[in-house]
Amino acid sequence: MTVEERLDELERELRYMKDRQAILDCIARNARGCDRHDAELLASSYHPDGFDEHGFAVNEGPRYPEWANAAHNAMSQQSLHNITTHSCEIDGDVAHAETYSVGLFLDPDGKTARMLAGRYADRLERREGEWRIALRRTTVDILLVGEAAFLTSEAFAQFGYLKGMRDKRDVSYQRPLTLERTSSDRW
Template sequence: MTTTDIDLEALRRDLQYVKDKIEIRDLIHTQARGHDRHDVSLMTSVYTDDGVDEHGPTVKAAADYGDWANAAHSAAFDQHSHNITTHTCEIDGDVAHSESYVIVQARRGNALIMMGGRYIERRDGTWKIALRRCTVEWTLQGDGSALKSGNFTGFIKGSWDPNDVSYARPLTQDDTNIERW
């Protein structure tokens, strides 16, 4: 095949499409990580300046969302993890419509709670979230006392601040500010 046989413009479009989808998915993952680290700057970095987040009856401007989410999560849970699973994204020029399924595991004392829902996003002009609407589809509650049973002794606990091991650069075995089960 010669370069005259290759449709370079089609190749550029396809590459841009793949790049755009990856950037959008990365925004969704960044926001989830921000939740789990209680990192307001990560949470709010994914929204447009006039972005809006709707979580049930609570609707917040992007700039106010992170502080509200941290307070709400801290009041309800000791730990949580937002896991993004199925992610679809339709790109139409400068607008993207995406849907991301989320499974949240949360712990409060010995109670474990799981819930599933979806985040639905759109954007205009730049790959940031202009509007996020959250659904809750199901919940499951169980006993989390196994975490304190001794079977997990020595495992690192996650934390809701920059002391979390995921922030370490470079990653070392330094245990300063690390809490373990």
């Protein structure tokens, strides 16, 4: 193999690795935007003409944050979208990804919680050098309901854990991150 051929191969491998990371970053940005109710961040994961399907609800990408925030507010007081197993096929400027997700939702009563496990089937496109979701279809494969009252017990309150916030008061937005008290609530 010539030096030029080796360099070409390395360049292809590097492009692939950068694309895979950019695609995973986009999917992670989507999950964080959902949990923090950060409409701008969430919308930035979709192309302006993209679509998101959650059951019978089909929303244009830029309108999805409004729908998602309202749905999450109606059914929970806290949520965590965890992305796990991820596979991706890249063909030029189009990629098809499957990402397993586990969504945890503390019910409005604070006494029960739900776990939805499913997958995101995404078609992503690179436009003007940026990967975003062109179409997302969501599955729910497992749904569990459990007791969660311990979160509001005196026994748990003594630990003083920070409570996630559904806006930019959340500790993850603090810059620089310090030990100073923030406006974040504690359990």
